[in-house]
Amino acid sequence: MLFFSNPNFAKPDIASLTEQQRLFLEAYDAINKKDRALIADYKKRLSGYVLAPYLSFFDFYKNIDSTPNSAIEQFVIQNKDNHLSGRLKYYWLNHLGRSQQWRSFLAHYNSEDFTAQNLKCYATLAELNTQPKPESSDKAKALWQTGKPLSRACQPLENYLIKNKLLTGSMVWENINMAMGRDEITYATKLSKHLSQNERNIFQAWLKIHKDPSQLTQPLPSEYPGQVRQNIFIQGIKKLSKKDPKLAQKLVTQDAKRYGLNQAEELSLMRIISLRLARNYQPDAKSLLDQVNETDSSESTLRWQLQLALRHSDWASVLEVYEKLEDDEKTTEKWQYWLARALDNTQEPKKAQQIYKNLATKRNFYGFLAADKLKQDYQFNPSPSKKIDVNELIQKYSQLPRIKELLAIDWLLNANREWYHLLQTAKNDELEAISYLATDWQQHNIAIRGLAMAENWNNIELRFPTPHKTPVLQAAKQHAVDPAWIYGVMRRESAFATDIRSPVGATGLMQLMPNTARFIGQKIGVKPQTYKNLTNAESNIELGSAYLSYLNEKFQGNRILATAAYNAGPNRVEDWIPDDQQLPADQWIDSIPFNETRRYVKAVLEYTIIFQSLLNQKYDRLENYLLPIGQLQSAKSDSSTLVKN
Incomplete structure (x- = not known):
């Protein structure tokens, strides 16, 4: 979401505002009403106020068609150190492109400053309409041929290519191929209108195979153009591998030569199929991964070969595949830990112990696991707190006074934009000081982000704060959930941003999906307002904690399974539980099919331990949660498993 695209800013307590803050909000209302005389009066009265640039920015943006270019150019120059400058210039360039002011566009556009596709299209159109270059047509072709629907800015390029007879059949087919690979079926169908009637019939056959790729069991007609036949086959196999990887494997083996695939193309398809088999824990996955890695291994296929070995406690294979990893991958804490576990299980305990000792000095998931193996205390390694000169910092960085005012008037989205601009432009050795101020x-x-950018991992005080402590402790008690676990989930989900919303709709501190919130809210009997207001910290914490409790009970007290289910949904987690064995929990965690869920579970467990040490000055050992997983741990299914966070 663009930072100014939502006019419904949170409404602050007017009584708590200063005179300038009240005037500023009144001025913003005048801008929305397009009362130019009143706007001019407010600008005069607020001259010198730290948020005054916002008035000009919104005024120019909302009236960009009638604002003189000279006024915008002056604003951009005068506010060059303000993120509003780049924002306004971006919208101004779009305006210049839409209104076909090509010479003005070229005079102010710099491809190094703006990488947006629509501006690239306008730049090419500006060249073609003012000073065509030999490479201008090639630029137009490249911008058209992306496999993505054309924006309003880029559509004229297609018209130019057609008008000048530069749109060839092979270009159309290649664009269709890219569109089909992106599942952009509507756009691919639109592109097919540039084909002949016979070619459109071939495309219609492709659509049928896309819908049901098992039709590839019947050979494609030999009269189809060779490259098109190959594309249909390759795209169909990729689609089929999701539904029936075994059939996909059979067809590649059987028909690769028929469709002219070279060794690299055949291997690429086999790699995709092997990963699909592995993610579904299919018995054939190991042999195919072995075959692929023997020919041309990749990071993903090696990782999955190792994960399958962990899934089956095949320690000899762990050691064998570990040696094929890149050197930098071998030294990661993850694979050092599994090297130690493999050595421990192949009669080389002394080597394993030395690796455990090195890992046990770390404050992370694998460091805690290693410390458990050695029966040692966990090492938290906090850095000491520092004092900062707030006034000096505010004077040095112009963003900070603006942020302070934006927070006061509850313009949080704009405040966040200022924070991000500040973190990107501040000196690296001052990011920690800025993080202290953000915490205050x-x-x-923002503090957590700033420390991450500075690669300062040992400032536990700032990286693991405990805000909203009263509602967290109340919810923990009410729903019988460890408050440190709540904090661990909150830290991973939102880093304590109350108003954050994911692209799929997960909202607030504990990133609850609306359906999940409604389900758990109705289950615990709260008022609808509670589960409808997910940006409210207390509501979000109550519902998120109740959902953790529900999942914990559903998975019979297994916190690892409950944590995985919070991220991936209970249905998926049930599918991942082995039904033919009991698997040590650390092996189960690192064989979770989803990369995101695998990382998520390890992070939440690690954070939970850290928050326990902060809240209680003591902690549970990670090994206490590592209950074997399989058979008896499978939860009973019910209709509620449709709810996915």
Whole structure:
């Protein structure tokens, strides 16, 4: 979401605002009403106020068609150190492109400053309409041939290519191929209108195979153009591998030569199929992964070969595949831990112990696991707190006074834009000081981001704050959930940003999906307002904690399974539980099919231990949660497993 695209800013307590803050909000209302005389009066009265640039920005943006270019150019120059400058210039360039002011566009556009596709299209159109170059037509072709629907800015390029007879059949087919690979069926169908009637019939046959790729069991007609036949086959196999990887494997083996696939193309398809088999824990996955890795291994296929070995406690294979990893991958804490576990299980305990000792000095998931193996205390390695000169910092960085005012008037989205611009432009050795100030202003997600950018991992005080402590402790008690676990989930989900919303709709501190919130809210009997207001910290914490409790009970007290289910949904987690064995929990975690869920579970467990040490000055050992997984741990299914967070 663009930072100014939502006019419904949170409404602050007017009584708590200063005179300038009230005037500023009144001025913003005048801008929305397009009362130019009143706007001019407010600008005069607020001259010198730190948020004054926002008035000009919104005024120019909302009236960009009638604002003189000279006024915008002056604003951009005068506010060059303000993120609003780049924002306004971006919208101004779009305006210049839409209104076909090509010479003005070229005078102010710099491809190094703006990488947006629509501006690239306008730049090419500007060249073609003012000073065509030999390479201008090639630029137009490249911008058209992306496999993505054309934006309004880029559509004229297609018209140019057609008009000048530069749109060839092979270009159309290649664009269709890219569109089909992206599942952009509507756009691919639109592109097919540029084909002959016979070619459109071939495309219609492709659509049928895309819908049901098992039709590839019947050979494609030999009269189809060779490259098109190959594309249909390759795209169909990729689609089929999701539904029936065994059939996909059979067809590649059987028909690769028929469709002219070279060794690299055949291997690429086999790699995709092997990963699909592995993610579904299919018995044939190991042999195919072995075959692929023997010919041309990749990071993903090697990782999955190792994960399958872990799934089956095949320690000899772990050691064998480990040696094929890149050197930098071998030294990661993850694979060092599994090297130690493999050595421990192949009669080389002394070597394993030395690796465990090195890992046990670390404050992370694998460090805690290693410390458990050695029966040692966990090492948290905190850095000491520092004092900062707030006034000096505010004077040095112009973003900070603006942020302070934006927070006061509850313009959080704009405040976040200022924070991000500040973190990108500040000196690296001052990011920690900025993070302290962000913490003082209750902007914990910004502090966490700043420390990460500075690669300062040992400032536990700032990286693991405990805001909203009263509602967290109340919810923990009410729903019988460890408060440190709640904090661990919150830290991973939102880094304590209350108003954050994911692209799929997960909202607030514990990133609850609306359906999940409604389900758990109705289950625990709260008022609808509670589960409809997910950006409210107390509501989000209550519902998220109740959902953790529900999942914990559903998975019979297994916190690892409950944590995985919070991320991936209970149905998936049930599918991942082995029904023919009991698997050590650390092996199960690192063989979870989803990369995101695998990382998520390890992070939440690690954070939970850290929050326990902060809240209680003591901690549970990670090994206490590592209950074997399989058979008896499978939860009973019910209709509620349709709810996915």
